[in-house]
Amino acid sequence: MGSLLEAPGPHRQAAIYVAGTAPAVPVDADRLRAAAQAMLSPEAFAYADGAAGRGTTRRANRHALDRWQIRPRVGRDITGGDMRATLFGRTLPVPMLLAPLGALELAHPHADLAVARAAAGAGVPMIVSSQASFAMERIAGEMADAPRWFQLYPSRSAALVESLVTRAEACGCEAIVVTLDTPTLGWRPDDLDLGHLPFFFGKGIANYLSDPVFRALLDRPPEEDLPAAVRMFLGVFANPGFTWAKLAGVRALTRLPLLVKGVTHPDDARRAIDHGVDGIIVSNHGGRQIDGAVPAVTALDEIAPVVAGQVPVLFDSGIRGGTDIFRALALGANGVLIGRPLFHALAVAGEAGVAALIANLIAEFDLTMRLAGCTAIAEIDRNMIRRGEP
Numbered sequence: 001m002g003s004l005l006e007a008p009g010p011h012r013q014a015a016i017y018v019a020g021t022a023p024a025v026p027v028d029a030d031r032l033r034a035a036a037q038a039m040l041s042p043e044a045f046a047y048a049d050g051a052a053g054r055g056t057t058r059r060a061n062r063h064a065l066d067r068w069q070i071r072p073r074v075g076r077d078i079t080g081g082d083m084r085a086t087l088f089g090r091t092l093p094v095p096m097l098l099a100p101l102g103a104l105e106l107a108h109p110h111a112d113l114a115v116a117r118a119a120a121g122a123g124v125p126m127i128v129s130s131q132a133s134f135a136m137e138r139i140a141g142e143m144a145d146a147p148r149w150f151q152l153y154p155s156r157s158a159a160l161v162e163s164l165v166t167r168a169e170a171c172g173c174e175a176i177v178v179t180l181d182t183p184t185l186g187w188r189p190d191d192l193d194l195g196h197l198p199f200f201f202g203k204g205i206a207n208y209l210s211d212p213v214f215r216a217l218l219d220r221p222p223e224e225d226l227p228a229a230v231r232m233f234l235g236v237f238a239n240p241g242f243t244w245a246k247l248a249g250v251r252a253l254t255r256l257p258l259l260v261k262g263v264t265h266p267d268d269a270r271r272a273i274d275h276g277v278d279g280i281i282v283s284n285h286g287g288r289q290i291d292g293a294v295p296a297v298t299a300l301d302e303i304a305p306v307v308a309g310q311v312p313v314l315f316d317s318g319i320r321g322g323t324d325i326f327r328a329l330a331l332g333a334n335g336v337l338i339g340r341p342l343f344h345a346l347a348v349a350g351e352a353g354v355a356a357l358i359a360n361l362i363a364e365f366d367l368t369m370r371l372a373g374c375t376a377i378a379e380i381d382r383n384m385i386r387r388g389e390p
């Protein structure tokens, strides 16, 4: 037992086996999703699970990841092992972050506050969404000095953008992520058939309702006229006219690292670097924006060599387990974001659910890494994987 408990991965395994009962939060991503579905309203589940169009890209994200085959190296000393990675001067326990997810109150009443506590407990950065269910200051208040970033939807109102970025800096966010793939919401049949989108019901707009610039746009405070505030939110949260040139305006607002999220074309990765970004998040928004868009991991394979280490490249859209983290790192990512499983874990057991999800992902990644013969992140290179048959 001593040696089984020696490292983080086996320690987690042992804890589960020793407990002798099935964990309340399923370890398997598909079962976790099913457990969440059983607990959620059809509307809440559809919003999180939903994808654009016929779901082709959501499926393709997984299919493309599954095609990448790990080539384990044997006969290596895998005692010990170090999963740490450094991003923008901060050393992380593992190259993993929690993706920005809007309207988390659909999953659990504690929403972002529960995620913040679990993230802080593990030292895994939380990327607070523009569309959070609590004001970012309250979320940050749950995290002491633990790392958090802020995700920004570039609003039509430049003053609102400035206010949001200033607030993010003031409450200790360590990077700003500008999401570029959602200048308007994609065509999402699951939500359309139910006639439900959280924002229309005033969910996921706490960062706006708490913002002095946003409030100044309203005739009456949101506490007196929520429908009018919702209409204003829908009118200003996004900016279909946002261009690379306008990114310079955001760049000028802050000295924090600036990342762009939603890049899938190598030419856009080049442009991002030309525009002085500090990092790129390769993502197709989990297939929620354009049905038929390139699978995110295929985009990563094309973009990583173009970026060639000039800035960190992060990746999301389809990460469901530790082996996926390994694949993305082998393809050149410097870290990954956890999306839908976070929503599911939150739905199933709140803060404890998110903590279990994080622990399980780290444990599986630790085991994958060492069983593949790697004891440091830098050893996970392109030579560790190959593309299999379609």
Ligand SMILES: Cc1cc2nc3c(=O)[nH]c(=O)nc-3n(C[C@H](O)[C@H](O)[C@H](O)COP(=O)(O)O)c2cc1C
Pocket: 047, 048, 049, 099, 100, 101, 102, 103, 129, 130, 131, 151, 179, 261, 283, 284, 285, 286, 287, 316, 317, 318, 319, 338, 339, 340, 341, 343
């Ligand atoms: C319920 C939900 C809400 C989301 N909200 C945001 C958001 O507010 N901002 C953002 O940049 N991305 C948002 N995303 C996209 C995620 O950050 C991430 O790119 C995506 O979930 C990755 O795909 P995966 O969940 O299939 O791994 C959201 C995704 C989901 C599922």
Ligand SMILES: CCCCC(=O)C(=O)O
Pocket: 102, 131, 182, 185, 199, 285, 288
């Ligand atoms: C209005 C923004 C929606 C949040 C989001 O990014 C998503 O649902 O995918």
